[in-house]
Amino acid sequence: MTFDAVLTVLIAVMGGAIRVSTPFLFVSLGECITEKSGRINLGLEGTMVFGAMFGYAVSYHTGSPWLGVLAAGCSGVVFGAVHGLLCSLPRVNDTAIGISLIVLGLGLAYFFGKAYIQPTAPRLPSLDLGAWSDRPALRAALQVNVLFIVGAVLAFVLHWAFANTRWGLQLRTVGDSADAARALGLSVGRTRVMATALGGFFGGVAGAYLSLYYPGSWNEALSSGQGVMAVALVIFARWRPLGCFRAALIFGGAGSIGPALQAVGIQAGYHLWNAAPYVLTLAIMLASTSKARASIGAPGELSMTR
Amino acid sequence: MASVQSVLAAALRPVNAPPAVLAWLVPIASIVVGLLAFGVFVALLGRNPLEVYATIFEGGFASAFSWNNTLLRAAPLILTGLAVAIPAQAGLVVIGGEGALALGALAAAAVAVPLAPSLGAGALVAGAVAGAAAGGLWFALTGYFRAYRGLNETISSLLLSYIAIAVFNHLVEGPLRDPASLNKPSTLPLPDAAMIGQIPWLDVHWGLAIGLVACLIAQLALSRSTQGFALRVAGGNPRAAMLVGLPVGALIVAACALGGAAAGLAGAIEVMAVHSAASASVLAGYGTTGILVAFMARQQPLAIVPVAILMGGIAAAGSLLQRRLDLPDATTLVLQGLLFVSILAGEAFMPKERR
Numbered sequence: 001m002t003f004d005a006v007l008t009v010l011i012a013v014m015g016g017a018i019r020v021s022t023p024f025l026f027v028s029l030g031e032c033i034t035e036k037s038g039r040i041n042l043g044l045e046g047t048m049v050f051g052a053m054f055g056y057a058v059s060y061h062t063g064s065p066w067l068g069v070l071a072a073g074c075s076g077v078v079f080g081a082v083h084g085l086l087c088s089l090p091r092v093n094d095t096a097i098g099i100s101l102i103v104l105g106l107g108l109a110y111f112f113g114k115a116y117i118q119p120t121a122p123r124l125p126s127l128d129l130g131a132w133s134d135r136p137a138l139r140a141a142l143q144v145n146v147l148f149i150v151g152a153v154l155a156f157v158l159h160w161a162f163a164n165t166r167w168g169l170q171l172r173t174v175g176d177s178a179d180a181a182r183a184l185g186l187s188v189g190r191t192r193v194m195a196t197a198l199g200g201f202f203g204g205v206a207g208a209y210l211s212l213y214y215p216g217s218w219n220e221a222l223s224s225g226q227g228v229m230a231v232a233l234v235i236f237a238r239w240r241p242l243g244c245f246r247a248a249l250i251f252g253g254a255g256s257i258g259p260a261l262q263a264v265g266i267q268a269g270y271h272l273w274n275a276a277p278y279v280l281t282l283a284i285m286l287a288s289t290s291k292a293r294a295s296i297g298a299p300g301e302l303s304m305t306r
Numbered sequence: 307m308a309s310v311q312s313v314l315a316a317a318l319r320p321v322n323a324p325p326a327v328l329a330w331l332v333p334i335a336s337i338v339v340g341l342l343a344f345g346v347f348v349a350l351l352g353r354n355p356l357e358v359y360a361t362i363f364e365g366g367f368a369s370a371f372s373w374n375n376t377l378l379r380a381a382p383l384i385l386t387g388l389a390v391a392i393p394a395q396a397g398l399v400v401i402g403g404e405g406a407l408a409l410g411a412l413a414a415a416a417v418a419v420p421l422a423p424s425l426g427a428g429a430l431v432a433g434a435v436a437g438a439a440a441g442g443l444w445f446a447l448t449g450y451f452r453a454y455r456g457l458n459e460t461i462s463s464l465l466l467s468y469i470a471i472a473v474f475n476h477l478v479e480g481p482l483r484d485p486a487s488l489n490k491p492s493t494l495p496l497p498d499a500a501m502i503g504q505i506p507w508l509d510v511h512w513g514l515a516i517g518l519v520a521c522l523i524a525q526l527a528l529s530r531s532t533q534g535f536a537l538r539v540a541g542g543n544p545r546a547a548m549l550v551g552l553p554v555g556a557l558i559v560a561a562c563a564l565g566g567a568a569a570g571l572a573g574a575i576e577v578m579a580v581h582s583a584a585s586a587s588v589l590a591g592y593g594t595t596g597i598l599v600a601f602m603a604r605q606q607p608l609a610i611v612p613v614a615i616l617m618g619g620i621a622a623a624g625s626l627l628q629r630r631l632d633l634p635d636a637t638t639l640v641l642q643g644l645l646f647v648s649i650l651a652g653e654a655f656m657p658k659e660r661r
Contacts, residue, residue, distance in 0.1 A: 086647065089654035094648050095399050095460060096601040103598065110636030216486025225468065271479065275472030276533045282465045289456050 008137050009260045014097040015141025017249050018148055019214050023226045024049070024208040024233060024248035025151040029158060030202025031230040032237065032244050036162065037195035038175040038301030042098025044203040045227025047079040047103020051207030053113035060121035065212045068121070069147070072208035073201040079105060080200020086195030095139020096305060102227070116218050124213040137235075145213050147205070151245075158241035171195055175299035203227060217260055232281050240295040251277045324659030328373035333602075336652030340645035347640060356633065362641070363627030366619025370509070372626075377510040378580070380618030381610075382407070384517035385572035386596025387603060387610040388524060389445070392565040394605040395528055397541035398452065398459045404568040404593025406444045406465030408474040410437035410570025411577045415493040416482060418577075422500040430502055434516075434574050441570015442563040444470060449562030453555035457560070471589065480586055492585030502579035513575035517611075521569060524607035537561055569593060598646045604653075617642060630658050 027044050034041045051072035057115040059068030067183050085102055087094045095215040127149070130142025172192040206226065211218045233251060237243030258273030366376050385405045396543055418433030425432065448466060451457040473518035479491040502511050528534035540547040540554045548556050553587040576588050599617055604608035624635040 039386065063365050079631070086651050089651055090654050091656070092651055093601065093653070097647065099401070099594070099597050099601075100646030100650055103595075103639060103646055107636050107639030107641075107643045111634050116636045141627055173513075175511070228464060229468075232465060235461060236460065269476065271476035275469045275473075276636070277563060278465045278472070279466040282469070285457055285465075286451065286455060 008264055011135075011137045011141045012260035013253055013256050014261055015143070016102070016260055017253035018141075018144055019249040019252070020255045021147045021252025022145060022213070022285040024201045024229065025148070025245060026231040027227055027236065027242040028248055029151065029154060029241060030076075030199035030206070031078075032160070032199075032239060032241055033171070033202070033303060034196045035234055035239060036171050036175045036299055037192045037246065038160070038178065038299050039082065039084070039196055040094050040231060040268025040303060041083050041196055041199055041203075042095055042100065042231060043079065043083050043101030043105065044045050044199070044206075044230050045204035045223065046102035046109075047076045047203035048105075048207035048210070048227040049223050050079065050105040050109040051076050051204030052211035052217055052222050053109040053116065053207075055071045056121050056210030056211040057116050057206070059123075059212055060116060060119050062226070065122050065124045066249060067167055068204055068212055069208040071206040074204070076090065076200035076202070076207070077197045080203070081193060083200070084196030087196075088193065093301060103173070110220055113218055113220070117220075118120065120217070121238050123216050124209070126213070128190045139179050145209070147209050147213065155241045155245040156188035160242040162241065171297070176299055178299055192265075203230075209245050224290070229277075229281075235298075236281055236285060239299060240297070249256045250280065254280050309560035328655070332655045333649060334653050336649040337645060340516070340641075340648035341631065343644045343648065344641045347644070354634070355586065358627070358637075360621060361630055362406075362623040362638075365433075365623030372622060374509045375622040376615060376619040377508070377509050377514055378618070379621050380614040381510065381514040381517055382572040382576055382592040383577070383596055383614035383618055384514075384610055385600050386592045387599035387614055388470025388517075388520055388596075388607060389565040389569035389572070389593075390440075390597050390600035391605045391607055391610060392439065392524060392532075392568065392602065393445070393449070393459070393558075393561045394600065395534075395537050396419070396561040397544070398449075398558065400445065400448055400459050400467075400562060400565060401597050402445070402448065402467030402470075402593070403596045404465030404589060404591070405463075405470030406441035406566045407573035407576075407593045408567035408589055409440040409444050409470050410573030411584045411588045412474055412477060412482070412493075413437045413440035414574030414577045415496075418574075419494050419496050419583075420480045422496060422507040425541075426500070429500065430578055433512075437577075438567040438571045438593075441573065445566020445569070446559055448566075449559035451516070453558040467593070474584070474589070478586070480501060481519060484583065487583075487585070490585055490587075491551055492581075492583040495583040496578060498582070501582060504573065509577070511579035513572075513579045517569070517614075520571075521607040521611055524564075528607065533557075533560075552555045568611045569596070569653050572596075595642075597644075602646065602649050620645075 027048055031041060032046060042108035052074045055068035055072030056073040060066045062133045079101060083097060086097050088093055124145060124147060126145045129144050133139055162172060170191060172186050173184065174186060178188045210222050227246055233244060233247045237247045254277040257276055258270050262270060262272065348355045348358045367373055386407060389403045389406065413436040414433035417436040420551035421432055424461065427505050444466060448459050448463040451462045452459040478493060482489050482493045484494045502513060504511055505515060508561060528538065536552050537557050540552055540557045544554055557651045572592060573588060575586050581588055595617060599610055603613045620638050623631050624638040627633045628635050
């Protein structure tokens, strides 16, 4: 491989990291908010795919992709609230409810989405940050979508809000000890439902990104499990929003190695490269856990880490 | 949320049934609620719910043909449900069944096809053993990570599942690909004569019987054997289990390995009885649906069988719904989702004593 080819691959991986990481960023921030309250929502996959369909449909009918994003987020709120309410019932398993809401979300998305596979909806815009360069590969890589920037800003906002706002403190108290929260007079149930609903909003937006920016159309094979992977990313990020940002970038970068190599004509092991993000996550998680300290930073009420 | 709970509790208070009756009543009521919610969904779309119910019943359970279709789908679900239920006895939520199924399918295709000309039926046994071993080893990793590295089993099984599917795609489209499979990459096929046969009278392959026997053995082993008891102690109270000297780590790894073996066997049977080769169509989501089957069966091996048949029947009705009523085949997915949600939420009304 020549120097130029290596450079092209590196640039493509960088551009791919931004492009591929955006849905991971949103969905993992949503999962992070939910888990901070002491709940797990595995169902964000279903939320995301439904949001992708709904956002695409709204963008098609109204001509405004941003209305599509908003609509997708709102549909996510509904899914999140349903998850939160059902999990408030005693002895109901949040992992299992999450998986059943994946099935329901996929079912509804495929059911109503059949009519939108053919039509073309207006897509989200991108910023041309590479206009100064005369290198086409770099210009392509620096076509940064607006949602990525919004997501990055939101990661910083959440980082600040968790630590410095009344809302953030309430959320973390409920997530760390329901008993302590009750003693302070906080409503544990309501906080969790609201956190799960807000997390659903983020999941819906992640879906809208898939259908309205990249890959940029609606079909039934749109998602490759980003919603389920959010749970792993949040653990990997140690329940910190800025960690989610970093994890999403690493994950996105690892996921775009295969396509980048393919672009310079290297086909071998394409499918194995697809596994790179998962292998990387597993390796990092194995390296950072031990039997003695399984999950540093985990909210105390989380069923998955107790 | 307290208000929602108290309203629901008040609504249920008149049902002052003894626990044993409640244990039967609640799941049945949950199924009715799920069906009613689906009826409302269908009615909102301007369709006649009764007509849709009737079509689903006809497509899944009304004729010998539909039963055949239903049992064909139930067979892998029984085994993938078992893959979740066995580790669940040790208190684990393992959700990577699809990956173990993929590796099982791959191993069976790689072992049974070259052996078939010389060994005949022995090749099928070898394929089944290879499939179970591949799935078992894959899940054992999850158990090992959990028991000895403190890594959450739900997450690691999920990651391992994606890795397994990538390996599956790589081998099916690369080194193990049958050059004759042009449009749809698949491994070399098993000749028709060498495939797993049909159960007489039932017209369903013997894989169904294997699933039934596996559930029966699992139920007996869990309720009657010392190891099964030890496993349930380790799941119920790990600290107590350690105090009485049970090998908790080894039990966790073994339970995961057995679960993975069931999922791997499901993949092997799908290849050797249905598809004749490993290809993308083997990965039809049985691993994922199996998770819900196990939860709906409350992790009881014998209860998995009727739940898997119910889910298989609903899935089997998809094509009839499409042909006769022009509803998308995702309709069955909506019904399954609503049933899952209502049955799992019904857990809140089950009697407190477990088992």
